[in-house]
Amino acid sequence: MVTGDRRRRVTITDVADHARVSTTAVSKVLRNAYGVSAAMRAKVQAAIDELGYRPHNAARAMRGRTFTIGVLLPHIRNPFFAEILDALTEEISGHGYQAIMVQGGDADPEAERRASDALVDRQVDGVLMVAPACTKAQLEALARSVPTVVLGRHDRSALYDCVLDDDEVGAELVVEHLIALGHRRIGHITQRDPLSGRPAALLQTIRARTYERVMAEHDLADQIALAATAYTEEGGYEGARELLTRAPRPTAIFAGSDQVAFGALAAIHEAGLAVPGDISVAGYDNARMIRLAHISLTSVDQNGAIMGKIAGRLLLERIGGRAAAVRFAVIPTLVTRRSTAPPRSRG
Amino acid sequence: MVTGDRRRRVTITDVADHARVSTTAVSKVLRNAYGVSAAMRAKVQAAIDELGYRPHNAARAMRGRTFTIGVLLPHIRNPFFAEILDALTEEISGHGYQAIMVQGGDADPEAERRASDALVDRQVDGVLMVAPACTKAQLEALARSVPTVVLGRHDRSALYDCVLDDDEVGAELVVEHLIALGHRRIGHITQRDPLSGRPAALLQTIRARTYERVMAEHDLADQIALAATAYTEEGGYEGARELLTRAPRPTAIFAGSDQVAFGALAAIHEAGLAVPGDISVAGYDNARMIRLAHISLTSVDQNGAIMGKIAGRLLLERIGGRAAAVRFAVIPTLVTRRSTAPPRSRG
DNA sequence: CTCAGAGTGGGTAACGTTACCCATCGCGTG
């Protein structure tokens, strides 16, 4: 225990002096590098423990690795992100890595670029982009300067790895489920596209397109009712209000995410309608809270824990030198609960 | 637009060469330092823009500021944190600062220490600790090495600033509200204390103590019913189940947070009871989602936006050199909604 | 006309770490 108020940081030189070896030797021990005897390792480790030394990250960043993974999230309002982050953290911390997060700003490509720049400027060893709203070109530019894994987009690129949920399967499960229950007038709430380019790689686009496709396959193309708002509670509220004004009213709503479904439930309740009596509602993400009894929302589970774990592993591999791009898709499953049921009156 | 695949970062030297000035001059412009003419400033700025230069943060960290604020959150599952973070970001970004977040691990002092170490190692200019679970001594140790603001704790320290909600006022508002409605058997769900020391500075402790005090003041000390679980949906669910087994059953539950209240609603629903018919429920935080029609939870609003903004300002001031400690308390307000009502049968 | 002092710009030595290279020591082999 060192006393004294304004104490200088313990540096690698202090450790080297204390162990009577060179700074190079200490550095080798720290990095598990080649050319260190067991005796040397023990001696240095003892000095490190005794002095309470921790490597200075900024200094490391000047020469080598920072042992830091940057995670860019659109925002921290979606509990699904928490599951991904927890799994990622667990996967990388065993290898001495630390995750830092920055907010990208929902569907704001400019803010997102600033945020990813911030990570690059802070010299992270790898970046995980969670559901980014920017263009593929921007992602590739990023991937050129730092190992990159993109989560939740359907792009294919030779420069970065992808971890994603097979949103086509998920959306199909929902729509087929609703149709099998007997619904014909099924509405969908999706996210307004942020970019003029309308990148077909965005998960909300896939879900919406699949909804349209499955509807058409069942000869229900004329029943398609899309509300384009946002993947938030507010978006769900507005989207549902809009769908409820249609005549005839939909008997089921496929919400693009659980948050959207949550907002939709509010609008439905406010309109004096019952779930699932008057309207069935299904979400996407299987967030923890929607499982609870008073919500009990039918939803698509996309196993965020596995996605986070894989994303971490892919990042470590890329940092380790892998150049070939990898794509990993989770196959989602449908979890039916009490928010979906056959429509009240047929025909 | 520079081409070439593996391109080197643009450095301050490149900018200096391009503008035909010294690196010192460029550095001065970057930092808005004294001793730069308008002509110099313009010339350097032009070179910066032309080359697309961005300062290398790690290099800065070796000598001066990193223009980075570290935010330690227990987790990212509480939407209230998002409000704080948004306001903080807005406040500091105007001054060129960027916020990075790390997860502290809920109620795990060891994980929390690792996380705050990680921020210090990454040479952040200031740290915002949101609802930390560690001891005051640990916070003071941190504050000795980096400007620190603590949000959501009631400690008083000469070494760091505090931003907090007056949880005593908030808890009082809730309990007084329930009593005024006619409730006598009022239960409370709180968080089990993580530390053996039982720091009276934790917000959950304040809320629980205030609940007990107000109950006693109304001669309801014998009606006190405490369930100690966790500030999560699961904690609320378990806590409510426990309280519902008591005989006679409480007619109202004051949940320590909105998430807790949310879980409690599930347990109440599962037990076949109605809210507020059979049981009133009140939360704390006034999270956005609980305002929605189908939840409509009575809650305490503690204005996270102002707290985040103030926290940012205090950090900037501390980085600027202020040494005197500051304490800023927000006075919360009660927002009554449809989850609280008079008990069904009096007496 | 001299000189003080403000205003401006630059030279340089750090900051803590690692990559690269070299020196040394044993030991086994031709």
Place this chain on the structure above:
DNA sequence: CACGCGATGGGTAACGTTACCCACTCTGAG
């Protein structure tokens, strides 16, 4: 016995930036 080579440890030059100090040029007052 000489030689080569693997194993080990160390010396040193970066990495990009800023703090500190110094040099030079004006301007205006004495």
